[in-house]
Amino acid sequence: MSRVLAASSAGLSDVLAPHLSVVFCGLNPATSAVRDGHNFSSPSNRFWRVLHFSGFTPCLLRADQERQILEYGCGVTAFVSRATKSAAELRPQDYASAAPEFERKIGAFQPARLAFLGNSAFVSLFQTQRFEWGRQAVKFGGAEVWVLPNPSGLNRSFPLQRLVEEYTRLRASYE
Template sequence: MSGANHMIPGSIAHSASPQALPDILEPGLSVIFCGINPGLRAASTGHHFAGRGNRFWRTLHLAGFTREELRPEAGRSLLHYACGLTTAVSRPTARADQLSRAEIKAAAADFELKIACYAPRYIAFLGKMAIAELTGKRDIEWGLQSLSFGGASTWVLPNPSGLNRAFSLEALVSAYRELRLAVQSGQTEA
Protein backbone atom coordinates (compact mmCIF):
# COMPACT_ATOMS: atom_id res chain seq x y z
CA MET A 1 0.00 0.00 0.00
CA SER A 2 1.39 3.37 -0.90
CA GLY A 3 1.67 5.76 2.00
CA ALA A 4 2.23 2.97 4.54
CA ASN A 5 1.65 5.47 7.31
CA HIS A 6 -2.07 4.88 6.72
CA MET A 7 -1.48 1.61 8.55
CA ILE A 8 -0.59 3.23 11.88
CA PRO A 9 -3.66 2.61 14.05
CA GLY A 10 -4.11 5.00 16.93
CA SER A 11 -2.46 7.95 15.25
CA ILE A 12 -3.28 10.69 12.84
CA ALA A 13 -2.16 9.30 9.50
CA HIS A 14 -0.56 11.54 6.94
CA SER A 15 -0.56 10.90 3.24
CA ALA A 16 2.73 10.80 1.35
CA SER A 17 1.87 13.94 -0.63
CA PRO A 18 3.15 17.15 1.01
CA GLN A 19 -0.04 18.99 -0.05
CA ALA A 20 -2.38 16.26 1.12
CA LEU A 21 -4.69 16.84 4.04
CA PRO A 22 -3.93 14.68 7.09
CA ASP A 23 -6.54 12.11 8.05
CA ILE A 24 -8.14 12.31 11.48
CA LEU A 25 -8.49 8.63 12.33
CA GLU A 26 -8.07 6.04 15.02
CA PRO A 27 -9.20 2.41 15.15
CA GLY A 28 -12.77 1.47 15.97
CA LEU A 29 -14.57 4.76 15.37
CA SER A 30 -18.35 4.81 15.00
CA VAL A 31 -18.19 6.84 11.77
CA ILE A 32 -15.49 7.94 9.37
CA PHE A 33 -16.75 10.81 7.21
CA CYS A 34 -15.18 10.65 3.76
CA GLY A 35 -14.95 13.59 1.40
CA ILE A 36 -13.92 12.86 -2.16
CA ASN A 37 -10.73 14.97 -1.92
CA PRO A 38 -9.46 18.06 -0.11
CA GLY A 39 -10.37 21.50 -1.31
CA LEU A 40 -7.50 23.91 -1.94
CA ARG A 41 -8.21 25.93 1.21
CA ALA A 42 -8.41 22.81 3.39
CA ALA A 43 -5.11 21.55 1.97
CA SER A 44 -3.36 24.90 2.39
CA THR A 45 -4.51 25.29 6.01
CA GLY A 46 -4.21 21.61 6.93
CA HIS A 47 -7.80 21.57 8.23
CA HIS A 48 -10.75 19.60 6.85
CA PHE A 49 -13.73 21.58 5.55
CA ALA A 50 -11.97 24.92 6.02
CA GLY A 51 -13.68 26.63 3.09
CA ARG A 52 -15.76 29.63 4.14
CA GLY A 53 -18.91 28.28 2.48
CA ASN A 54 -18.56 24.71 3.71
CA ARG A 55 -21.37 23.62 5.97
CA PHE A 56 -19.86 20.39 7.36
CA TRP A 57 -19.06 21.51 10.92
CA ARG A 58 -22.38 23.31 11.37
CA THR A 59 -24.33 20.37 9.93
CA LEU A 60 -22.50 17.88 12.15
CA HIS A 61 -23.34 19.91 15.25
CA LEU A 62 -26.98 20.54 14.33
CA ALA A 63 -27.43 16.82 13.52
CA GLY A 64 -26.26 15.98 17.05
CA PHE A 65 -22.84 14.47 16.38
CA THR A 66 -21.05 17.12 18.47
CA ARG A 67 -22.08 19.13 21.55
CA GLU A 68 -20.77 22.35 20.03
CA GLU A 69 -19.97 23.52 16.52
CA LEU A 70 -16.32 22.65 15.99
CA ARG A 71 -14.04 24.88 13.99
CA PRO A 72 -11.88 23.34 11.27
CA GLU A 73 -8.79 24.05 13.42
CA ALA A 74 -10.29 21.83 16.15
CA GLY A 75 -11.00 18.95 13.78
CA ARG A 76 -9.03 16.48 15.88
CA SER A 77 -11.67 16.97 18.60
CA LEU A 78 -13.99 14.95 16.41
CA LEU A 79 -12.19 11.83 17.69
CA HIS A 80 -13.74 12.52 21.13
CA TYR A 81 -17.13 11.94 19.49
CA ALA A 82 -16.01 8.57 17.98
CA CYS A 83 -15.89 10.14 14.50
CA GLY A 84 -13.05 10.63 12.04
CA LEU A 85 -12.28 12.29 8.71
CA THR A 86 -10.55 11.18 5.54
CA THR A 87 -10.69 11.67 1.79
CA ALA A 88 -10.91 9.06 -0.96
CA VAL A 89 -8.28 10.86 -3.05
CA SER A 90 -5.50 12.89 -1.45
CA ARG A 91 -4.88 15.38 -4.30
CA PRO A 92 -6.44 18.78 -3.54
CA THR A 93 -8.53 20.54 -6.19
CA ALA A 94 -10.77 23.59 -6.32
CA ARG A 95 -13.74 21.37 -7.27
CA ALA A 96 -14.28 17.61 -7.10
CA ASP A 97 -15.12 17.48 -10.82
CA GLN A 98 -11.44 18.27 -11.48
CA LEU A 99 -10.62 14.67 -10.49
CA SER A 100 -10.74 12.08 -13.24
CA ARG A 101 -12.61 8.80 -12.89
CA ALA A 102 -9.31 7.01 -13.42
CA GLU A 103 -7.73 8.92 -10.54
CA ILE A 104 -10.52 7.91 -8.18
CA LYS A 105 -10.44 4.28 -9.34
CA ALA A 106 -6.66 4.20 -8.87
CA ALA A 107 -7.13 5.17 -5.21
CA ALA A 108 -9.76 2.47 -4.55
CA ALA A 109 -7.62 -0.48 -3.35
CA ASP A 110 -5.45 1.55 -0.97
CA PHE A 111 -8.44 3.45 0.33
CA GLU A 112 -10.42 0.27 1.03
CA LEU A 113 -7.40 -1.16 2.88
CA LYS A 114 -7.20 1.98 5.00
CA ILE A 115 -10.86 1.67 5.98
CA ALA A 116 -10.41 -2.03 6.77
CA CYS A 117 -7.37 -1.20 8.94
CA TYR A 118 -9.20 1.40 11.01
CA ALA A 119 -12.39 -0.72 11.16
CA PRO A 120 -15.10 1.90 11.74
CA ARG A 121 -18.72 0.80 12.15
CA TYR A 122 -19.71 3.16 9.31
CA ILE A 123 -18.01 4.89 6.42
CA ALA A 124 -20.09 7.92 5.41
CA PHE A 125 -19.33 9.14 1.90
CA LEU A 126 -20.09 12.83 1.43
CA GLY A 127 -21.65 12.80 -2.01
CA LYS A 128 -22.18 9.97 -4.50
CA MET A 129 -19.19 10.52 -6.79
CA ALA A 130 -16.51 8.77 -4.70
CA ILE A 131 -18.54 5.69 -3.77
CA ALA A 132 -19.77 5.30 -7.36
CA GLU A 133 -16.25 5.42 -8.78
CA LEU A 134 -14.67 3.34 -5.99
CA THR A 135 -17.22 0.53 -6.32
CA GLY A 136 -18.27 0.82 -9.97
CA LYS A 137 -21.89 0.94 -8.80
CA ARG A 138 -23.99 3.62 -10.53
CA ASP A 139 -27.40 3.35 -8.84
CA ILE A 140 -26.40 4.99 -5.57
CA GLU A 141 -29.20 6.25 -3.33
CA TRP A 142 -28.85 8.51 -0.28
CA GLY A 143 -28.58 6.85 3.12
CA LEU A 144 -27.59 3.34 4.19
CA GLN A 145 -26.26 1.17 1.38
CA SER A 146 -26.66 -2.59 0.97
CA LEU A 147 -22.92 -2.92 0.30
CA SER A 148 -20.14 -2.64 2.84
CA PHE A 149 -16.84 -0.92 2.13
CA GLY A 150 -13.63 -2.07 3.79
CA GLY A 151 -15.79 -4.09 6.19
CA ALA A 152 -17.74 -1.02 7.33
CA SER A 153 -21.43 -0.37 6.80
CA THR A 154 -21.70 2.25 4.10
CA TRP A 155 -23.78 5.43 4.22
CA VAL A 156 -24.08 8.16 1.56
CA LEU A 157 -24.74 11.73 2.68
CA PRO A 158 -25.11 14.92 0.65
CA ASN A 159 -21.87 16.84 0.25
CA PRO A 160 -21.86 19.89 2.58
CA SER A 161 -19.72 21.95 0.20
CA GLY A 162 -20.78 25.52 -0.33
CA LEU A 163 -20.78 24.68 -4.05
CA ASN A 164 -23.57 22.12 -3.46
CA ARG A 165 -26.64 24.29 -3.13
CA ALA A 166 -29.02 21.47 -4.14
CA PHE A 167 -29.36 20.78 -0.40
CA SER A 168 -30.41 23.40 2.11
CA LEU A 169 -28.84 23.41 5.57
CA GLU A 170 -32.06 21.88 6.91
CA ALA A 171 -31.92 19.04 4.35
CA LEU A 172 -28.27 18.38 5.21
CA VAL A 173 -29.03 18.29 8.93
CA SER A 174 -31.91 15.89 8.37
CA ALA A 175 -29.76 13.49 6.31
CA TYR A 176 -26.87 13.58 8.80
CA ARG A 177 -29.25 13.16 11.74
CA GLU A 178 -30.56 9.96 10.16
CA LEU A 179 -27.02 8.55 10.25
CA ARG A 180 -26.54 9.67 13.86
CA LEU A 181 -29.75 7.91 14.88
CA ALA A 182 -28.65 4.74 13.06
CA VAL A 183 -25.30 4.87 14.88
CA GLN A 184 -27.09 5.22 18.21
CA SER A 185 -29.49 2.37 17.47
CA GLY A 186 -26.79 0.05 16.09
CA GLN A 187 -28.43 -0.21 12.62
CA THR A 188 -25.90 -1.58 10.12
CA GLU A 189 -28.00 -3.09 7.30
CA ALA A 190 -30.15 -1.47 4.63
Template sequence: MEAARGSTVPDLLEPGLRVLFCGINPSLMSAATGHHFARPGNRFWPVLHASGFTPRRLRPDEEGELLRYGLGITNVVARATARADEVDHAEFVAGGRRLAQVAADYAPRRLAVVGVTAYRTAFDDKRAQVGAQERRVGGVPVWVLPNPSGLNAHWSLEGMAEEFGRLREAVEGER
Protein backbone atom coordinates (compact mmCIF):
# COMPACT_ATOMS: atom_id res chain seq x y z
CA MET A 1 0.00 0.00 0.00
CA GLU A 2 2.74 2.44 0.91
CA ALA A 3 3.95 2.38 -2.71
CA ALA A 4 0.61 3.95 -3.72
CA ARG A 5 1.24 7.07 -1.58
CA GLY A 6 1.10 10.16 -3.78
CA SER A 7 -0.43 8.28 -6.73
CA THR A 8 -3.67 9.33 -8.37
CA VAL A 9 -6.86 7.62 -9.50
CA PRO A 10 -8.31 8.64 -12.88
CA ASP A 11 -11.49 10.71 -12.79
CA LEU A 12 -14.69 9.06 -13.98
CA LEU A 13 -16.16 11.84 -16.11
CA GLU A 14 -18.23 12.64 -19.15
CA PRO A 15 -20.15 15.78 -20.09
CA GLY A 16 -23.65 16.37 -18.73
CA LEU A 17 -23.69 13.97 -15.77
CA ARG A 18 -26.63 14.12 -13.38
CA VAL A 19 -24.22 14.17 -10.40
CA LEU A 20 -20.46 14.44 -10.18
CA PHE A 21 -19.43 13.05 -6.79
CA CYS A 22 -16.24 14.58 -5.46
CA GLY A 23 -14.26 12.73 -2.82
CA ILE A 24 -11.71 14.38 -0.56
CA ASN A 25 -8.70 12.51 -1.95
CA PRO A 26 -7.95 8.87 -2.80
CA SER A 27 -7.01 6.40 -0.11
CA LEU A 28 -3.90 4.29 -0.54
CA MET A 29 -6.18 1.34 -1.35
CA SER A 30 -7.92 3.36 -4.07
CA ALA A 31 -4.58 4.37 -5.57
CA ALA A 32 -3.26 0.80 -5.39
CA THR A 33 -6.35 -0.64 -7.11
CA GLY A 34 -7.07 2.29 -9.42
CA HIS A 35 -10.67 2.51 -8.20
CA HIS A 36 -12.46 5.22 -6.22
CA PHE A 37 -13.69 4.58 -2.67
CA ALA A 38 -11.94 1.18 -2.65
CA ARG A 39 -10.99 1.00 1.02
CA PRO A 40 -13.04 -1.85 2.57
CA GLY A 41 -14.49 0.34 5.35
CA ASN A 42 -15.63 3.07 2.99
CA ARG A 43 -19.41 3.29 2.82
CA PHE A 44 -19.76 5.15 -0.49
CA TRP A 45 -20.91 2.13 -2.51
CA PRO A 46 -23.46 0.84 0.04
CA VAL A 47 -24.82 4.38 0.56
CA LEU A 48 -25.07 5.02 -3.17
CA HIS A 49 -27.27 1.95 -3.50
CA ALA A 50 -29.27 2.51 -0.29
CA SER A 51 -30.10 6.06 -1.43
CA GLY A 52 -31.47 4.85 -4.77
CA PHE A 53 -28.72 6.12 -7.08
CA THR A 54 -27.90 2.59 -8.25
CA PRO A 55 -30.18 -0.44 -8.63
CA ARG A 56 -27.70 -2.67 -6.82
CA ARG A 57 -24.61 -2.28 -4.70
CA LEU A 58 -21.65 -1.82 -7.01
CA ARG A 59 -18.09 -2.78 -6.16
CA PRO A 60 -15.27 -0.28 -6.65
CA ASP A 61 -14.05 -2.24 -9.68
CA GLU A 62 -17.49 -1.70 -11.27
CA GLU A 63 -17.28 2.09 -10.99
CA GLY A 64 -17.45 2.48 -14.78
CA GLU A 65 -21.12 1.44 -14.59
CA LEU A 66 -21.88 4.75 -12.84
CA LEU A 67 -21.71 6.53 -16.17
CA ARG A 68 -24.82 4.58 -17.29
CA TYR A 69 -26.68 6.20 -14.39
CA GLY A 70 -25.38 9.69 -15.18
CA LEU A 71 -22.94 9.64 -12.26
CA GLY A 72 -19.21 10.37 -12.12
CA ILE A 73 -16.40 10.67 -9.59
CA THR A 74 -13.48 13.02 -9.03
CA ASN A 75 -11.59 14.27 -5.96
CA VAL A 76 -10.81 17.65 -4.48
CA VAL A 77 -7.17 16.60 -4.15
CA ALA A 78 -5.80 13.97 -6.54
CA ARG A 79 -2.88 12.79 -4.35
CA ALA A 80 -3.44 9.54 -2.44
CA THR A 81 -2.76 9.50 1.29
CA ALA A 82 -3.45 7.13 4.17
CA ARG A 83 -5.70 9.74 5.83
CA ALA A 84 -7.37 12.92 4.60
CA ASP A 85 -5.69 14.91 7.38
CA GLU A 86 -2.40 14.45 5.48
CA VAL A 87 -3.66 16.93 2.87
CA ASP A 88 -2.68 20.52 3.62
CA HIS A 89 -4.70 23.71 3.29
CA ALA A 90 -2.97 24.87 0.10
CA GLU A 91 -3.72 21.55 -1.62
CA PHE A 92 -7.41 21.90 -0.76
CA VAL A 93 -7.53 25.47 -2.12
CA ALA A 94 -5.75 24.44 -5.33
CA GLY A 95 -8.09 21.45 -5.58
CA GLY A 96 -11.08 23.76 -5.27
CA ARG A 97 -9.83 25.79 -8.23
CA ARG A 98 -9.31 22.61 -10.26
CA LEU A 99 -12.76 21.36 -9.28
CA ALA A 100 -14.34 24.62 -10.47
CA GLN A 101 -12.68 24.13 -13.86
CA VAL A 102 -13.80 20.49 -14.07
CA ALA A 103 -17.37 21.52 -13.21
CA ALA A 104 -17.32 24.27 -15.84
CA ASP A 105 -15.87 21.94 -18.49
CA TYR A 106 -18.17 18.95 -17.86
CA ALA A 107 -21.35 20.77 -16.68
CA PRO A 108 -22.92 18.14 -14.40
CA ARG A 109 -26.38 19.02 -13.04
CA ARG A 110 -24.97 18.83 -9.49
CA LEU A 111 -21.53 18.73 -7.93
CA ALA A 112 -21.68 16.66 -4.74
CA VAL A 113 -18.71 17.09 -2.40
CA VAL A 114 -18.49 14.20 0.07
CA GLY A 115 -16.99 15.81 3.13
CA VAL A 116 -18.11 19.09 4.65
CA THR A 117 -14.66 19.95 6.06
CA ALA A 118 -13.03 19.45 2.65
CA TYR A 119 -15.67 21.68 1.07
CA ARG A 120 -15.26 24.37 3.74
CA THR A 121 -11.49 24.40 3.24
CA ALA A 122 -11.43 24.21 -0.57
CA PHE A 123 -13.98 27.00 -0.97
CA ASP A 124 -13.33 29.07 2.16
CA ASP A 125 -16.88 28.61 3.41
CA LYS A 126 -16.56 28.05 7.15
CA ARG A 127 -20.33 27.95 7.73
CA ALA A 128 -21.22 25.31 5.11
CA GLN A 129 -23.40 22.46 6.32
CA VAL A 130 -24.45 19.18 4.74
CA GLY A 131 -27.06 19.80 2.04
CA ALA A 132 -27.65 22.17 -0.85
CA GLN A 133 -25.33 25.18 -0.97
CA GLU A 134 -26.11 28.68 -2.20
CA ARG A 135 -22.77 28.85 -4.00
CA ARG A 136 -22.15 27.46 -7.45
CA VAL A 137 -18.79 26.01 -8.41
CA GLY A 138 -17.86 26.39 -12.06
CA GLY A 139 -21.46 27.48 -12.63
CA VAL A 140 -22.79 24.21 -11.16
CA PRO A 141 -25.06 23.93 -8.09
CA VAL A 142 -23.29 22.27 -5.16
CA TRP A 143 -24.53 19.76 -2.61
CA VAL A 144 -22.37 18.78 0.36
CA LEU A 145 -22.71 15.21 1.61
CA PRO A 146 -21.30 13.41 4.64
CA ASN A 147 -17.90 11.83 4.18
CA PRO A 148 -18.51 8.07 3.64
CA SER A 149 -15.14 7.08 5.05
CA GLY A 150 -15.32 4.38 7.68
CA LEU A 151 -13.32 6.80 9.86
CA ASN A 152 -16.31 9.19 9.94
CA ALA A 153 -18.16 7.78 12.95
CA HIS A 154 -20.48 10.82 13.18
CA TRP A 155 -22.75 9.43 10.48
CA SER A 156 -24.55 6.09 10.32
CA LEU A 157 -25.08 4.29 7.05
CA GLU A 158 -28.80 5.08 7.31
CA GLY A 159 -28.19 8.78 7.98
CA MET A 160 -25.83 9.06 5.04
CA ALA A 161 -28.30 7.24 2.77
CA GLU A 162 -30.96 9.80 3.76
CA GLU A 163 -28.68 12.71 2.82
CA PHE A 164 -27.62 11.09 -0.46
CA GLY A 165 -31.31 10.37 -1.11
CA ARG A 166 -32.20 14.06 -0.67
CA LEU A 167 -29.71 14.89 -3.40
CA ARG A 168 -31.11 12.16 -5.67
CA GLU A 169 -34.64 13.48 -5.16
CA ALA A 170 -33.56 17.05 -5.91
CA VAL A 171 -31.89 16.00 -9.16
CA GLU A 172 -34.81 13.78 -10.21
CA GLY A 173 -37.24 16.62 -9.44
CA GLU A 174 -35.57 18.74 -12.12
CA ARG A 175 -36.44 16.45 -15.04
Protein backbone atom coordinates (compact mmCIF):
# COMPACT_ATOMS: atom_id res chain seq x y z
CA MET A 1 0.00 0.00 0.00
CA SER A 2 1.26 3.49 -0.85
CA ARG A 3 2.48 5.66 1.90
CA VAL A 4 0.06 8.58 2.28
CA LEU A 5 1.65 11.95 2.80
CA ALA A 6 0.01 15.26 3.61
CA ALA A 7 1.37 18.77 3.44
CA SER A 8 -0.10 21.85 5.02
CA SER A 9 -1.61 24.66 3.04
CA ALA A 10 -2.46 27.61 5.30
CA GLY A 11 -3.51 25.16 8.01
CA LEU A 12 -5.48 23.09 5.49
CA SER A 13 -4.08 19.67 4.65
CA ASP A 14 -3.43 18.56 1.12
CA VAL A 15 -4.97 15.19 0.31
CA LEU A 16 -2.12 13.53 -1.54
CA ALA A 17 -0.39 10.20 -2.01
CA PRO A 18 2.30 9.16 -4.47
CA HIS A 19 1.36 8.25 -8.04
CA LEU A 20 -2.32 9.21 -8.04
CA SER A 21 -4.27 9.15 -11.31
CA VAL A 22 -5.19 12.82 -10.91
CA VAL A 23 -4.53 15.65 -8.47
CA PHE A 24 -7.11 18.44 -8.49
CA CYS A 25 -5.43 21.77 -7.87
CA GLY A 26 -7.50 24.60 -6.49
CA LEU A 27 -6.23 28.15 -6.71
CA ASN A 28 -5.96 28.62 -2.96
CA PRO A 29 -7.86 27.64 0.18
CA ALA A 30 -11.00 29.55 1.02
CA THR A 31 -11.06 31.08 4.48
CA SER A 32 -14.18 29.01 5.15
CA ALA A 33 -12.30 25.79 4.23
CA VAL A 34 -9.46 26.68 6.60
CA ARG A 35 -12.01 27.43 9.34
CA ASP A 36 -13.79 24.10 8.69
CA GLY A 37 -10.54 22.15 8.27
CA HIS A 38 -11.60 20.56 4.97
CA ASN A 39 -11.08 21.33 1.29
CA PHE A 40 -14.05 22.63 -0.70
CA SER A 41 -16.22 22.77 2.44
CA SER A 42 -18.50 25.65 1.46
CA PRO A 43 -22.03 24.42 0.73
CA SER A 44 -22.00 26.57 -2.42
CA ASN A 45 -18.87 24.88 -3.78
CA ARG A 46 -19.78 22.22 -6.31
CA PHE A 47 -16.50 20.25 -6.25
CA TRP A 48 -17.77 17.15 -4.44
CA ARG A 49 -20.95 16.98 -6.53
CA VAL A 50 -19.03 17.39 -9.77
CA LEU A 51 -16.57 14.64 -8.80
CA HIS A 52 -19.42 12.26 -8.13
CA PHE A 53 -21.54 13.17 -11.15
CA SER A 54 -18.53 12.86 -13.47
CA GLY A 55 -17.61 9.39 -12.20
CA PHE A 56 -14.55 10.02 -10.04
CA THR A 57 -16.32 8.77 -6.91
CA PRO A 58 -19.07 6.13 -6.69
CA CYS A 59 -20.93 8.12 -4.05
CA LEU A 60 -21.27 11.77 -3.13
CA LEU A 61 -18.57 12.58 -0.60
CA ARG A 62 -18.76 15.40 1.92
CA ALA A 63 -15.81 17.68 2.56
CA ASP A 64 -15.20 15.95 5.91
CA GLN A 65 -14.75 12.69 3.96
CA GLU A 66 -12.11 14.23 1.69
CA ARG A 67 -9.41 11.63 2.44
CA GLN A 68 -11.62 8.96 0.84
CA ILE A 69 -10.82 10.33 -2.62
CA LEU A 70 -7.40 8.72 -2.28
CA GLU A 71 -9.19 5.36 -2.59
CA TYR A 72 -10.31 6.43 -6.07
CA GLY A 73 -6.87 7.56 -7.24
CA CYS A 74 -7.56 11.26 -6.74
CA GLY A 75 -5.97 13.96 -4.62
CA VAL A 76 -6.43 17.62 -3.75
CA THR A 77 -3.99 20.47 -3.32
CA ALA A 78 -3.88 24.24 -3.75
CA PHE A 79 -1.45 26.25 -5.85
CA VAL A 80 -1.22 29.20 -3.43
CA SER A 81 -1.33 28.51 0.30
CA ARG A 82 -2.67 31.94 1.33
CA ALA A 83 -6.33 31.66 2.27
CA THR A 84 -8.76 34.26 0.95
CA LYS A 85 -12.50 34.76 0.86
CA SER A 86 -12.32 34.91 -2.94
CA ALA A 87 -9.53 33.89 -5.33
CA ALA A 88 -9.89 37.36 -6.86
CA GLU A 89 -7.96 38.60 -3.80
CA LEU A 90 -4.81 36.78 -4.98
CA ARG A 91 -2.01 38.94 -6.36
CA PRO A 92 0.43 38.05 -9.18
CA GLN A 93 3.21 37.79 -6.59
CA ASP A 94 1.19 35.13 -4.70
CA TYR A 95 1.34 32.90 -7.77
CA ALA A 96 5.01 33.69 -8.46
CA SER A 97 6.14 32.96 -4.91
CA ALA A 98 4.08 29.74 -4.73
CA ALA A 99 5.43 28.23 -7.97
CA PRO A 100 8.73 26.72 -6.68
CA GLU A 101 7.10 24.90 -3.72
CA PHE A 102 4.21 23.76 -5.90
CA GLU A 103 6.63 22.33 -8.47
CA ARG A 104 8.52 20.50 -5.71
CA LYS A 105 5.28 19.05 -4.35
CA ILE A 106 4.03 17.79 -7.72
CA GLY A 107 7.46 16.35 -8.52
CA ALA A 108 7.53 14.54 -5.18
CA PHE A 109 4.07 12.99 -5.50
CA GLN A 110 4.28 12.31 -9.27
CA PRO A 111 0.58 12.20 -10.22
CA ALA A 112 -0.24 11.04 -13.75
CA ARG A 113 -2.48 14.10 -14.28
CA LEU A 114 -2.66 17.54 -12.71
CA ALA A 115 -6.01 19.31 -13.12
CA PHE A 116 -6.00 23.04 -12.45
CA LEU A 117 -9.44 24.17 -11.26
CA GLY A 118 -9.81 27.49 -12.99
CA ASN A 119 -7.31 29.11 -15.32
CA SER A 120 -5.50 31.61 -13.06
CA ALA A 121 -2.79 29.30 -11.73
CA PHE A 122 -2.23 27.73 -15.15
CA VAL A 123 -1.99 31.13 -16.88
CA SER A 124 0.46 32.38 -14.24
CA LEU A 125 2.59 29.25 -14.19
CA PHE A 126 2.91 28.89 -17.95
CA GLN A 127 2.88 32.63 -18.75
CA THR A 128 0.16 32.28 -21.36
CA GLN A 129 -3.29 33.65 -22.01
CA ARG A 130 -4.05 31.06 -24.68
CA PHE A 131 -5.69 27.85 -23.59
CA GLU A 132 -8.85 25.88 -24.04
CA TRP A 133 -10.56 23.90 -21.32
CA GLY A 134 -9.27 20.34 -21.13
CA ARG A 135 -5.93 18.69 -21.75
CA GLN A 136 -2.99 21.00 -22.43
CA ALA A 137 0.03 20.42 -24.66
CA VAL A 138 2.43 20.78 -21.70
CA LYS A 139 3.48 18.70 -18.72
CA PHE A 140 4.28 19.84 -15.22
CA GLY A 141 6.42 17.82 -12.83
CA GLY A 142 5.99 14.93 -15.26
CA ALA A 143 2.18 15.12 -15.04
CA GLU A 144 -0.22 15.59 -17.93
CA VAL A 145 -1.86 19.01 -17.43
CA TRP A 146 -5.58 19.74 -17.63
CA VAL A 147 -7.42 23.01 -17.06
CA LEU A 148 -10.98 22.63 -15.80
CA PRO A 149 -13.55 25.26 -14.86
CA ASN A 150 -13.50 26.26 -11.21
CA PRO A 151 -16.37 24.59 -9.27
CA SER A 152 -16.60 27.50 -6.83
CA GLY A 153 -20.07 28.72 -6.11
CA LEU A 154 -18.81 32.16 -7.16
CA ASN A 155 -18.20 30.84 -10.70
CA ARG A 156 -21.75 30.89 -12.02
CA SER A 157 -20.66 31.22 -15.66
CA PHE A 158 -20.44 27.42 -15.59
CA PRO A 159 -23.67 25.66 -14.68
CA LEU A 160 -23.36 22.30 -12.92
CA GLN A 161 -24.02 20.29 -16.10
CA ARG A 162 -21.23 22.07 -17.99
CA LEU A 163 -18.82 21.45 -15.11
CA VAL A 164 -19.73 17.76 -15.12
CA GLU A 165 -19.14 17.57 -18.89
CA GLU A 166 -15.65 19.08 -18.59
CA TYR A 167 -14.62 16.88 -15.64
CA THR A 168 -16.06 13.80 -17.38
CA ARG A 169 -13.69 14.42 -20.30
CA LEU A 170 -10.77 14.13 -17.87
CA ARG A 171 -12.20 11.00 -16.29
CA ALA A 172 -12.80 9.38 -19.68
CA SER A 173 -9.19 10.07 -20.72
CA TYR A 174 -7.86 7.32 -18.47
CA GLU A 175 -10.66 4.82 -17.97
